[in-house]
Amino acid sequence: xxxxxxxxxxxxxxxxxxxxxxxxxxxxxxxxxxxxxxxxxxxxxxxxxxxxxxxxxxxxxxxxxxxxxxxxxxxxxxxxxxxxxxxxxxxxxxxxxxxxxxxxxxxxxxxxxxxxxxxxxxxxxxxxxxxxxxxxxxxxxxxxxxxxxxxxxxxxxxxxxxxxxxxxxxxxxxxxxxxxxxxxxxxxxxxxxxxxxxxxxxxxxxxxxxxxxxxxxxxxxxxxxxxxxxxxxxxxxxxxxxxxxxxxxxxxxxxxxxxxxxxxxxxxxxxxxxxxxxxxxxxxxxxxxxxxxxxxxxxxxxxxxxxxxxxxxxxxxxxxxxxxxxxxxxxxxxxxxxxxxxxxxxxxxxxxxxxxxxxxxxxxxxxxxxxxxxxxxxxxxxxxxxxxxxxxxxxxxxxxxxxxxxxxxxxxxxxxxxxxxxxxxxxxxxxxxxxxxxxxxxxxxxxxxxxxxxxxxxxxxxxxxxxxxxxxxxxxxxxxxxxxxxxxxxx
Amino acid sequence: xxxxxxxxxxxxxxxxxxxxxxxxxxxxxxxxxxxxxxxxxxxxxxxxxxxxxxxxxxxxxxxxxxxxxxxxxxxxxxxxxxxxxxxxxxxxxxxxxxxxxxxxxxxxxxxxxxxxxxxxxxxxxxxxxxxxxxxxxxxxxxxxxxxxxxxxxxxxxxxxxxxxxxxxxxxxxxxxxxxxxxxxxxxxxxxxxxxxxxxxxxxxxxxxxxxxxxxxxxxxxxxxxxxxxxxxxxxxxxxxxxxxxxxxxxxxxxxxxxxxxxxxxxxxxxxxxxxxxxxxxxxxxxxxxxxxxxxxxxxxxxxxxxxxxxxxxxxxxxxxxxxxxxxxxxxxxxxxxxxxxxxxxxxxxxxxxxxxxxxxxxxxxxxxxxxxxxxxxxxxxxxxxxxxxxxxxxxxxxxxxxxxxxxxxxxxxxxxxxxxxxxxxxxxxxxxxxxxxxxxxxxxxxxxxxxxxxxxxxxxxx
Numbered sequence: 001x002x003x004x005x006x007x008x009x010x011x012x013x014x015x016x017x018x019x020x021x022x023x024x025x026x027x028x029x030x031x032x033x034x035x036x037x038x039x040x041x042x043x044x045x046x047x048x049x050x051x052x053x054x055x056x057x058x059x060x061x062x063x064x065x066x067x068x069x070x071x072x073x074x075x076x077x078x079x080x081x082x083x084x085x086x087x088x089x090x091x092x093x094x095x096x097x098x099x100x101x102x103x104x105x106x107x108x109x110x111x112x113x114x115x116x117x118x119x120x121x122x123x124x125x126x127x128x129x130x131x132x133x134x135x136x137x138x139x140x141x142x143x144x145x146x147x148x149x150x151x152x153x154x155x156x157x158x159x160x161x162x163x164x165x166x167x168x169x170x171x172x173x174x175x176x177x178x179x180x181x182x183x184x185x186x187x188x189x190x191x192x193x194x195x196x197x198x199x200x201x202x203x204x205x206x207x208x209x210x211x212x213x214x215x216x217x218x219x220x221x222x223x224x225x226x227x228x229x230x231x232x233x234x235x236x237x238x239x240x241x242x243x244x245x246x247x248x249x250x251x252x253x254x255x256x257x258x259x260x261x262x263x264x265x266x267x268x269x270x271x272x273x274x275x276x277x278x279x280x281x282x283x284x285x286x287x288x289x290x291x292x293x294x295x296x297x298x299x300x301x302x303x304x305x306x307x308x309x310x311x312x313x314x315x316x317x318x319x320x321x322x323x324x325x326x327x328x329x330x331x332x333x334x335x336x337x338x339x340x341x342x343x344x345x346x347x348x349x350x351x352x353x354x355x356x357x358x359x360x361x362x363x364x365x366x367x368x369x370x371x372x373x374x375x376x377x378x379x380x381x382x383x384x385x386x387x388x389x390x391x392x393x394x395x396x397x398x399x400x401x402x403x404x405x406x407x408x409x410x411x412x413x414x415x416x417x418x419x420x421x422x423x424x425x426x427x428x429x430x431x432x433x434x435x436x437x438x439x440x441x442x443x444x445x446x447x448x449x450x451x452x453x454x455x456x457x458x459x460x461x462x463x464x465x466x467x468x469x470x471x472x473x474x475x476x477x478x479x480x481x482x483x484x485x486x487x488x489x490x491x
Numbered sequence: 492x493x494x495x496x497x498x499x500x501x502x503x504x505x506x507x508x509x510x511x512x513x514x515x516x517x518x519x520x521x522x523x524x525x526x527x528x529x530x531x532x533x534x535x536x537x538x539x540x541x542x543x544x545x546x547x548x549x550x551x552x553x554x555x556x557x558x559x560x561x562x563x564x565x566x567x568x569x570x571x572x573x574x575x576x577x578x579x580x581x582x583x584x585x586x587x588x589x590x591x592x593x594x595x596x597x598x599x600x601x602x603x604x605x606x607x608x609x610x611x612x613x614x615x616x617x618x619x620x621x622x623x624x625x626x627x628x629x630x631x632x633x634x635x636x637x638x639x640x641x642x643x644x645x646x647x648x649x650x651x652x653x654x655x656x657x658x659x660x661x662x663x664x665x666x667x668x669x670x671x672x673x674x675x676x677x678x679x680x681x682x683x684x685x686x687x688x689x690x691x692x693x694x695x696x697x698x699x700x701x702x703x704x705x706x707x708x709x710x711x712x713x714x715x716x717x718x719x720x721x722x723x724x725x726x727x728x729x730x731x732x733x734x735x736x737x738x739x740x741x742x743x744x745x746x747x748x749x750x751x752x753x754x755x756x757x758x759x760x761x762x763x764x765x766x767x768x769x770x771x772x773x774x775x776x777x778x779x780x781x782x783x784x785x786x787x788x789x790x791x792x793x794x795x796x797x798x799x800x801x802x803x804x805x806x807x808x809x810x811x812x813x814x815x816x817x818x819x820x821x822x823x824x825x826x827x828x829x830x831x832x833x834x835x836x837x838x839x840x841x842x843x844x845x846x847x848x849x850x851x852x853x854x855x856x857x858x859x860x861x862x863x864x865x866x867x868x869x870x871x872x873x874x875x876x877x878x879x880x881x882x883x884x885x886x887x888x889x890x891x892x893x894x895x896x897x898x899x900x901x902x903x904x905x906x907x908x909x910x911x912x913x914x915x916x917x918x919x920x921x922x923x924x925x926x927x928x929x930x931x932x933x934x935x936x937x938x939x940x941x942x943x944x945x946x947x948x949x950x951x952x953x
Contacts, residue, residue, distance in 0.1 A: 026534065028559035033548055034541040041518045052533060079535060080520040098533030118533070120524050143576070144523045269578045333519035336579020340514040392500040392514075 001456060002070040003091055004048050012069065016051055019061045024052040024099070035094055038081040039141070039332075042343055042397060043426050047088035050076075054099045056174060056182055056212040063210070064180035066093055066456060074458040075210045077118060077146030082332075082344050083425025085152060085205050089459050095210065097148050103127045104213065112171060112188060113218050117148025117211050124216070133218045136163040139421070140329040151211050154203030156421035158254040158285070158328065161379040163219075165421065167202040174213035175201060178457035188215050200447070205423050206458040208451040222253075222287035226297050227315040229324060230282040230304035231275050235259060238280035239354040241307035242378045245284070246351065248303055250296060255379030256283040256328055262373040262386075265334035272327030273320065275311070282309075282378065283328055331375040332386065339371070339388035343400050346422040347411030351381040360410045361385045368403040370396070382420035383411070408434060424462045432464050503550040506596055508589035508735065512582040513547040516540065522573035527854050528566055531871050536563040539573035539583055546590050556597050564590050566868060568861055569731055570821035570854035575828070584826070585773070591733035608734070611860075615692075618723075626696040671695055676706040676716040680805065683713035686798070687754040689745075689768070692724035694761050698893050704920035705760045705795055711923050712805045714755075722748040727767035730774070731859045742771050743781060746788045756793040760916055762892040763859060766826030768792045794823055796891060796915055800832035803839065808922040810842030815918070816885040817845060818876070818899065819852040820892035833891060833915050840922045848888070849879045857898035873902040880910060887911045889918055 004012065009027070016025045026032070027049050036044040048071070053059045066073040072092035079086060088094050101118035108131055115124060121142040125134040138157035139145055145155070151173070156165045163169075172186030186198025201208050232238040238257055245255060258266070258281050263274040274281050282304065286296050301312045315321035327334075335342045349357050358374065365372040365387055376384040387403055389396040404427075408418045412434035419428055432441060445463060449455075502511045522539040523529050529538035536545065542564060548554045564587070571584045599605055615625055632638050672690050686709060690702050706716045726741030745768065749757055759765035767774075769792045775785035817837065823829045830852070837845050855876040856862055856869035876899060880888055888899055891914060900912040 026536075028557065030545055030548070030554050030557055030560045030563070031534075031536050033554065034536045034544050037518065039519055050534075078520055078523050080523075096533065101533070122524070141519065141521060143525075144520050266578070269580060330521065330578035333517060333521050333578030336515045336517040336519075336577075336581065339517075341517055390500075 001072050001089070001092070001459065004069075004071060008069075009048060012065075013049065015065060016049060016062065019065065020051055020053050020058050024054070026050040026052075035076070035079070035088070038076075038079045038084060038086050040082050040084050040343065040425075040427060041341055041391070042400065043084035043087055045087045045090050047094045048091050050094045050096055052096050052099045056176060059095065059097075059100075059176045059210055059212055060180045060182055062093065062095060063176055063178065063457075067179055067454065070454070070456065072456050072459050075117075075148065075152070075206050077149035077152075078120070078141075078144050080141040080145040081149060081153065081425065082346070082422040083153070083419070083427040085423045085425030085458075085461055086149070087426055092456075097146065097210070097212075100212065101146070106218070108133065108218075110188075111218050111220075112215055114213055114215050115147055117146060117151070117214060119147050121145050121147055121150060124218075128218050129221075132221050134221055135169070135216060136219050137166045137169055140332065142329070147214055147216070148211055151202050151214060152204070152206045153421060153423035156377065156380070156382065158256050158283075158325075158377060160377060160382075160421070161255060162251055162253040162287075167199055169217045170198055170202050170214060171217060172198050172215040173201055173211045175209045175211050177209045178452040178454065182212075186215070203423075204448075204451070205425065205462050207448055207462055209457060224288065224290035224293045225253075225321070226286045226293050227321045227324060228282075228284040228286070228297060228300055228304070229274070229311075229313055229315070230284065230301075230309040231278045231311040232280045232282070232308065233278065233310055234308070235280045235358060236355045237308035238282055239358065239378070241282060241304045241309060242354065243351055244303040244307050245300060246379065248299060250299055250303070252284050252300065252379065253287045254283070254285040255377070257281070257374065257376055257378035258283065258328060258331065259374040261338065261371065262331050262334070262375040265337050265373065266327040266331055268337045269330055269334040270323070270326055272323045274324075274327060278310075283324055328375065331373075332384075335373060335386055335388060338373075340390050340392070342373075342386045342388050343404060343427075344422070345383065345385045345387070345404055345407050346419045346428075347383045347385075347408060347416055348418075348420040349381045349383060349411050349414050349416035351378075353414040353416070354378065354381065357383065357410060357414060357416075361407055364403050364406045364410070368399045370399060370403060377420070380420065381416070405431065426461055429460070429462055430464045432462070503547065505546070505550055505589045505593040508592060510546055510550050510586050510589050512586050513543050513550070515579045515581045516543045516547075517579055519578070521578060522576055525572045525576045527568060527570065527572065527872050528868060531868065537566055539577075539581075542567055542590075543581065543583070543586065546586050549590070549593070556594065561594055561598060564594060566865060568821070568854045568856075568858040568868075568872075570858055571825035572821065572852065572854065575825045575852070584770075588730055588733070588735070591731070592735040593733075595733035608732070611728075611732075623696060671699060672702050672706055672716075672718040674718055674720065676710050676718075678713050678715045679710050681713055682715065684755045685715040685717065685753070687717050687719055687749055687752045687757045689725065689757060689759045689761070689764055690718050690722065691761050691764060694764075694893055698896075698914070701760055701893070701914045701916055704914070704916040705758070708799070708916050708919045708923060709758065709795075712799065712802070716758075717752060717754065719748050719752055725764045725768050727763045728859055730767060731763070739774065739778070742768075742774055742785065746771065746781070746784055750784065750788060754791070756798055757788070757791050758793055758795050758798050760795040760891065760914065762794065762820035762822035762826065763894065765792060765794045766822035769827060794827055794829055794832075794891070796823070796833040796836055797827070797829050799919070800835050804836065804919070808839065808841055809924065811840050811918060811922050812842040813887060814844040814846060814885045815887045815889045815913075816848040816880065816883045817851060817915075818848055818855065818880075818888050818890040818895060818912075820890055820895045821852075821854050821858065823891055824852045833889075836915065836919065837889065840918065843918070843922075845889075846883045846885055848883055848885075850875070851879075855895050855898050855902075857892075857894035859894065862894075862898055869898070873898055877902040877906050877908070881906065881908060885910065887913050887918075889913050889915050891915045 032046050035050050036046050051062050072089040074088055075095050076086040097118040100116040102116050105114040138159050139155040150166045154166045174184050176182055185201050186192045260279050264276055266272055267276055304312045371388045373386045387400050389400045408431045418431045520540055526538050535541035567587050569587050574583050709716045725745050726738040730738035769789050772786035772789040775781040856872035862869035896912045903910045
């Protein structure tokens with residue numbers, strides 16, 4: 001990859017302006033600064049340009065220009081990601097898709113919508129809502145995050161338990177490949193012919209190209225919804241309740257756990273109705289046919305009580321239900337009330353290991369002199385320990401990184417994984433060998449090379465760095481800024 | 492493992508004003524989609540999270556105040572929609588006001604701009620008599636036919652700077668001699684108590700009718716309404732415009748004017764003033780002589796809808812057979828977190844049908860004097876608002892702030908729509924008047940020739 005010289009920049013800026021218009025290119029230092037990180041502020045890197053295409057042709061032209069100049073590029077949506085996945089390499093282009101945010105078509109009879117990547121996730125549900133439909137994947141950041149970003153990380157959300165993750169809702173994509181060519185992967189129907197390339201693309205974290213149109217499934221809203229809040233004095237009781245619910249053959253749409261520190265933060269934020277003195281609460285949602293709802297709810301309530309819940313109640317109104325969900329979905333941001341920064345982990349573990357792993361998480365974080373809040377998709381065993389820290393205090397960032405690595409190791413050791421839905425990005429790239437063998441990684445690298453042979457499209461993500469002897473691509477090793485600052489090291 | 496706890500880092504400030512609130516932002520980005528300017532442009536420097544990065548970087552000395560930074564910070568509406576959705580509780584309004592004050596300090600502008608600010612912030616807002624004199628001049632401009640000439644002849648396009656935008660917004664000023672609010676409007680019927688009213692600066696000159704309607708409605712609900720003499724501008728426009736020092740002085744003067752009154756509440760019918768006066772406690776927290784007085788004063792401030800909704804409206808109410816929709820002024824819904832009270836009041840009026848307005852809590856682009864300083868973005872947001880209003884089929888928009896009323900009325904007028912914009916106290920006042928909803932609406936001036944659509948930027952957002 002080439003680094004732009006100072007003399008080259010004005011030339012390139014003019015060329016980019018010719019492609020996307022003068023108001024579609026940013027290069028002022030303060031503007032680049034704003035784009036130096038996503039939702040995870042631990043990692044920072046500056047681009048040379050932020051570019052705002054408005055059509056697939058413009059995306060393709062910008063990508064071809066980057067290829068000609070041999071400079072790296074990365075697509076970005078709302079920048080709510082939590083793994084540094086949309087950070088630029090040091091230099092190069094950030095291609096923002098926020099001006100490609102339309103719903104292009106809705107086919108209610110066939111239950112599909114065709115959307116642009118910069119569309120906000122929740123805006124799709126709002127667009128089809130009046131006709132009784134919605135888009136099922138509901139990451140907690142859905143009020144701001146984009147469908148394109150959801151494609152990159154294969155986002156989940158609380159309702160993943162019943163409805164699956166993003167890949168289960170994407171039928172086809174128009175993609176600008178890393179060399180600028182425009183292709184369609186998948187189609188408009190449930191069973192497309194040939195290789196399931198749409199399935200391969202979803203979750204590729206922006207390393208296989210840039211999606212410019214997305215065909216998604218939309219679902220009919222369930223006939224009935226019931227939301228149960230179960231309150232526990234000990235976190236082990238809440239864990240046991242989760243296992244009991246699943247063991248009794250119940251399939252709720254969502255089972256979310258929220259610990260005390262998190263409850264206090266969200267209560268400060270919006271007064272959502274979670275009891276502040278509870279050690280943990282479970283937010284359980286059932287949906288489906290009205291006829292079966294009562295019996296299902298009774299069995300859920302019984303399972304919680306048997307596990308020792310001190311209080312179990314059902315949301316009495318849609319307003320109360322919305323408020324409970326608002327609290328759950330705002331939890332990460334609410335940590336701002338108790339700490340100036342946090343790093344969220346995204347481990348997946350077998351459900352039965354919940355009590356053990358939560359205990360280990362607390363030990364590890366305490367040993368590093370830090371605090372942790374837990375709010376996560378308990379039904380899936382998808383943990384989100386949020387390590388709280390103050391970046392202004394010398395040494396804290398390094399301790400956070402170290403504690404995070406130890407937590408990832410624990411998740412791997414119990415037979416789990418290092419990411420459920422946030423993606424590997426920059427943050428977890430070096431943890432990949434916890435889960436995958438050298439052969440596994442080499443095979444993945446060959447797949448990436450097939451899409452992205454020059455390595456210009458979102459370099460430095462997903463794969464561990466060259467120092468770990470796995471990377472075989474053309475990317476030369478360069479120390480990342482956080483390494484030169486002594487905040488992290490490659491191993 | 493033991494760790495030495497390092498000392499607390501020095502608080503972040505911009506020329507003495509605290510911006511320590513930036514540290515509450517954890518960069519989650521949930522605010523992005525609720526920000527009107529980000530929604531229009533898609534650029535993160537024009538989002539709350541991005542502006543917080545800019546303010547933090549300024550305070551930390553990572554960047555200086557470049558033209559670019561000034562432009563992005565100035566494009567903020569200060570509508571505080573981000574505060575409503577922020578889980579971390581970032582005090583964004585205070586941060587952006589500190590940033591705007593810093594801009595004014597470093598970039599006072601050329602002589603014309605400085606003179607313009609002096610006339611507004613020093614001369615007119617601080618001296619009610621000067622403001623009335625200026626209004627008399629403008630009234631003459633309208634009554635003499637000069638306004639019609641300027642608008643129809645295209646002469647308006649020759650005016651420099653933002654003057655055409657100012658001219659286009661100029662509402663029909665009421666004839667001189669329409670009395671200001673009497674010092675006391677006695678309660679009608681059983682007396683509940685006594686309230687004081689902020690009559691406002693521009694409000695009393697331009698929308699004296701709203702003040703009189705507010706007093707009548709309060710009186711019909713059993714309140715003696717006093718309008719303390721000696722009150723002037725509350726300083727909200729100065730604070731929003733980056734004129735911090737004079738904002739402090741005007742806050743002190745306002746407190747002085749009211750604190751002699753023994754009242755249940757200080758009732759305000761202009762949202763920017765209400766939100767600002769409720770924040771006097773924070774504004775004057777560093778001033779030992781005033782902190783406690785400011786806190787006590789702020790605790791008694793109530794928006795008129797908030798105050799009236801505290802009890803059921805007293806009957807009898809005449810039917811107002813109309814379909815209306817409600818627009819939430821930013822500094823009512825975001826600045827004061829009042830969302831249900833105005834709707835609850837409207838629901839009590841017989842015959843009145845209220846339909847939902849999509850994006851009712853989005854800024855209309857008025858935002859203090861934003862429509863004059865940033866006419867392009869203000870125009871985009873106004874057209875968005877007008878599109879939603881027309882989609883409802885309502886025959887009137889009810890709201891609660893003079894800025895919104897002027898802005899939305901102008902937008903509707905330019906779109907050729909007969910839909911009227913009313914202050915909520917006007918519609919309540921009608922329900923209390925004997926004619927009910929049949930009272931005639933005021934006439935509007937011809938549309939301004941300056942009203943041409945500003946350039947669209949390359950956003951494909953439909």
